[in-house]
Amino acid sequence: DTEVTQTPKHLVMGMTNKKSLKCEQHMGHRAMYWYKQKAKKPPELMFVYSYEKLSINESVPSRFSPECPNSSLLNLHLHALQPEDSALYLCASSSPTRGQDNSPLHFGNGTRLTVT
């Protein structure tokens, strides 16, 4: 069982649809991440929120829009996606205490997204 919960587990959407991926953690972690992972590849960082503020945006296309409503929740809003956006989207959290840089990432099980 993972302490980071992602919904839905699977999502199929057309290129004109709007959908959202959701992530929740109750470990008190203050950093939350979105990663994209293609088959047999390592996770690619998309966004990082630190203390509910966007701290890293890895030049992700604007059709992906992150949102962090509070310290436990992280959303990824999807609009006008392309078939090449089909992938496993992973949420992760960590608890980097200010001045201490060694907390590991805790991952959810991901959302398997297929864009048709």
Next chain:
Amino acid sequence: AQSVTQLDSQVPVFEEAPVELRCNYSSSVSVYLFWYVQYPNQGLQLLLKYLSGSTLVKGINGFEAEFNKSQTSFHLRKPSVHISDTAEYFCAVSDTGNQFYFGTGTSLTVIP
């Protein structure tokens, strides 16, 4: 930025045999090192971590890793593998609070 190298993309090994998965990273003043395992259709699960202290780190499922600063390596080992160890293994490095760098992964296949 750090770079992480996992030279072996695929490692087949017979059941109950020992295994070593290699990981090398680019040098830095101080780094934190991690090994993750990913089973099919799941997220990444932390196997073990090196933050400081003893260079030999023990993790879950009987895995261990040794931090070697002079060789900038953090190889993962298990003395006797099981079928259930078949999975993708990722080495990761962090040198700041929010940045993690992943290797390309090693696919471990345990043969009955």
